[in-house]
Amino acid sequence: MVKAFASYNDDVAKIVLKNAPKNAKYTSPQIQKEILHILSTKVRNKIREDIGDAKFCILVDEACDEFKREQLMAFVLRYVEKDGFLQECFFDLVHVKDITSLNFKKDLCVVLSHYNLDVHNLRGQGYDGASNMRGEWNDLDELEIGRGANQIGTLQRPGDTRWSSHFDSVCNLLRLFGPTCLVLENIIKDGSNYKSRGDADTAFNTLRSFQFSEKAMKLITLSSALDPRDGYKLFNVEDICTLVDEFYPQDFMGQERIILTFQLQHYKVEVLAHSHLKNMSTIFELCRGLVIIEKSKIYFLIDMLIRLVWTLPVSTATTERVFSTMKLVKTQLRNRMEDEFLADYLSISIEKEIAQTFSTDSIIDDFSFLKDRRTQFL
Structure with missing residues (x-):
């Protein structure tokens, strides 16, 4: 050659x-x-x-x-x-x-x-x-x-490396965690047969094997206020401000904290009316969508917060x-x-x-x- x-x-x-x-x-x-x-x-x-x-x-x-x-x-x-x-x-x-x-x-x-x-x-x-x-x-x-x-x-x-790395998956897991555990506990106690009680016990132990600290639970719960699914049903200005105050105090200081509150109020009205943003289902789609329609420049503090949460x-x-x-x-x-x-x-x-x-x-x-x-x- x-x-x-x-x-x-x-x-x-x-x-x-x-x-x-x-x-x-x-x-x-x-x-x-x-x-x-x-x-x-x-x-x-x-x-x-x-x-x-x-x-x-x-x-x-x-x-x-x-x-x-x-x-x-x-x-x-x-x-x-x-x-x-x-x-x-x-x-x-x-x-x-x-x-x-x-x-x-x-x-x-x-x-x-x-x-x-x-x-x-x-x-x-x-x-x-x-x-x-x-x-x-x-x-x-x-x-x-x-x-x-x-x-x-x-x-x-612990020991499970196949768990999804998507923040949205964690939000879903935490939303279902409490109610699901309660249902499984009832089946374990009052299940109609041995097999159903055994299956419920296995599922309950699997769920409980996940390690969530109280601080992590609160962080994810507050962060879910940014979740756009179901027409921004979980959107809550107060929870988002609490998220900033408790977990990102040095990223939003002084005047930025006040500006963020105003941005959130306008943002809530606009996203529900905007054809490109109102049907979002994940925080990833929301992050990309704000960039595509150039709203990330207008709501720059909200965009920064979404990126901070998405980076977790x-x-x-x-x-x-x-x-x-x-x-x-x-x-x-x-x-x-x-x-x-x-x-x-x-x-x-x-x-x-x-x-x-x-x-x-x-x-x-x-x-x-x-x-x-x-x-x-x-």
Whole structure:
């Protein structure tokens, strides 16, 4: 194939096969790692560019490698793009010696500062409810990680990584939680036969296995006041203002709090009459809809609040996907794979849709500019 290409282009023929410089070797493992790192860096820079100055949440989980020797921590960023699309992207993998609050803060700040992500824009924490990081996460408020009062961790059933990451699913679950548990308890006590009582008992235990703190319950309940389904039946200005006062006090300060109240009053009237907004069924549709019809500029404070709520992490599915991929990559035959190489590989594999947007020419240009090369690339 190389010979065929050389026959069509004199410039190529001068630098390949027998004419290739004897001291230039671009098929070595080191060169492959350099190219991989260039592509993964472009992926991370694209994610950083998409975040901009937006608020974001961070999902973190830790796991050991195949040999139970290396402790690795995966960082996933959850944010809403300027166009209203929710993104949850794997960002980096960090080798840690021990999981403590101070070490975590240090590793987190290193990752964020390297890509110029302001820690003060951090508005939520996500972690595996079954992880030993749980206690460490609770200490982070004392370390002043993030400014929002909504540092509540992940709402997740322990050990279940398949739970939907959609905020709307959590709202639905909480609305049905109390009434459903009451019905199931009645069936358990007064069911007509053994099978119905047994099925009800299993369902009841499954529902009760979900971990919802009182603070998380209140946050989700108040946030559901923004839910547009059923003609904005749940819309409540007072609840939304309470949500802001209790969970986002530093995002809406002074005059903004007063302006938000006026915006909510006008917003309630307009959305019910607007053909594009009145039939919305999810907060995601509402976020996108406000951008499409450019109402996000008029109701800019409401748009900001919706994005803050929509950014809340409710599942660690993405971090679990990172470790599933890692187990396929770092096998017993690849037990000496360095952390940076592993992180680069995972970044490209998991965020392949972003990686595919970069042209081969752009990667070659970055490779050429990285340092002086013995052979000039065409």
